[in-house]
Amino acid sequence: MERKRRLTREEAKAETRRALLDAAAEVFAEHGFHGASIDTVAEAAGYTKGAVYSQFSNKDDLYLALLDEHLSAEGPQAIAQLESGAPIESFAGEIEASLPEELEKMRDWGRLTYEFILHALRSETVRSRLAERFVRARDEYAACLEKRYTAIGKAPPIELSKLATALMALENGMSMIGLVNPELITGGVYSETLERLLD
Amino acid sequence: MERKRRLTREEAKAETRRALLDAAAEVFAEHGFHGASIDTVAEAAGYTKGAVYSQFSNKDDLYLALLDEHLSAEGPQAIAQLESGAPIESFAGEIEASLPEELEKMRDWGRLTYEFILHALRSETVRSRLAERFVRARDEYAACLEKRYTAIGKAPPIELSKLATALMALENGMSMIGLVNPELITGGVYSETLERLLD
DNA sequence: GTCTATAGAACGATAGAC
DNA sequence: GTCTATCGTTCTATAGAC
Numbered sequence A, B: 001m002e003r004k005r006r007l008t009r010e011e012a013k014a015e016t017r018r019a020l021l022d023a024a025a026e027v028f029a030e031h032g033f034h035g036a037s038i039d040t041v042a043e044a045a046g047y048t049k050g051a052v053y054s055q056f057s058n059k060d061d062l063y064l065a066l067l068d069e070h071l072s073a074e075g076p077q078a079i080a081q082l083e084s085g086a087p088i089e090s091f092a093g094e095i096e097a098s099l100p101e102e103l104e105k106m107r108d109w110g111r112l113t114y115e116f117i118l119h120a121l122r123s124e125t126v127r128s129r130l131a132e133r134f135v136r137a138r139d140e141y142a143a144c145l146e147k148r149y150t151a152i153g154k155a156p157p158i159e160l161s162k163l164a165t166a167l168m169a170l171e172n173g174m175s176m177i178g179l180v181n182p183e184l185i186t187g188g189v190y191s192e193t194l195e196r197l198l199d
Numbered sequence C: 001g002t003c004t005a006t007a008g009a010a011c012g013a014t015a016g017a018c
Numbered sequence D: 001g002t003c004t005a006t007c008g009t010t011c012t013a014t015a016g017a018c
Helices: A009-035 A038-045 A049-055 A059-083 A090-097 A100-120 A124-151 A160-180 A189-198 B009-035 B038-045 B049-055 B059-083 B090-097 B100-120 B124-152 B160-180 B189-198
Strands: none
Touching: A009 A038, A009 A049, A009 A059, A009 A100, A038 A049, A038 A059, A059 A100, A059 A124, A100 A124, A100 A160, A100 B100, A100 B160, A124 A160, A124 B160, A160 A189, A160 B100, A160 B124, A160 B160, A160 B189, A189 B160, A189 B189, B009 B038, B009 B049, B009 B059, B009 B100, B038 B049, B038 B059, B059 B100, B059 B124, B100 B124, B100 B160, B124 B160, B160 B189
């Protein structure tokens, strides 16, 4: 590993940010948003609170940075799958067939998501920042769907932005149901619904 | 109003329970599940903590009783609308076109729902009691859909239980998105999606 | 007189202030 | 880290229905 002394300030800063985000992902997943303290996140990354506050303006900001990474990681992934030319329902099949490990991550992420949504509803500034992300996520979904439909030469059943919103709602709702009662979302419920909705 | 002295014990008990549930609905809606104290609920109903604990075994139990009422109030309502012979999408149109007051209730209930779900995930006993309700809600949805499809003489696009689960997921997801960004669920997104899914 | 719904005090845990 | 306030829950006393 490179010695830190050899890094420029920018590189060092980026490295710190990376470490903090990774640590935050773990600590948030384990303790939830409220349960996780900035101290714990900093310690898990090998830094102190000061490092966190030099990179993020507050706990909300830290979570939103994590969410941004999540969105840009999931978006391209979805696009890649759709561009591969596989039937549209395999997108969902993939989700259901994925390893338990992956599902566990989804569980953690879902729980954190809902926790932060409730938290965001208490503050107008936080709510609106989250609302922006929702719009962006929807637009990315829509763009992704558009590519898909032009690729297979079909017209979307309803407006793309509406379809994208529906997919987001379905994803969130299914994952929420799955948190409470995993049995309810087995047996291809998700994939069959997606297929019905998209084809 | 009748004097309480004239009531039999059973009647008095039922009256107390009714008052407590009504008060709980209001207080929970206003302060959320964590924010609402048993004391506040009892006072709002004109009783004390003792009354609450004589009727419900604990705070979770109080919420679950409220949820049971909600489910049996919404279930028949949906069935009634479906049996009226109106086109299936009007069910959703109704929701979107309903008065702001109604929407505000939905917002409160949604927030409370998600809060309790997160709370339930911390205790296996509470989680499983909530999971039972989810199954029952799905089955009621499914029964309601079955009536509808036999009435119009069509076959459901996918298995009824799966369709019911999808509807629940969609409903929850849409309401969650709506809490964060109401603009995203305007313009008939919900009704068009339902129509697409059910027809 | 007996029984039970409810009031209200007491307790233990937990979160937030300092 | 300590202290305090708050809240869920338990326990006991009592008033009123039977």
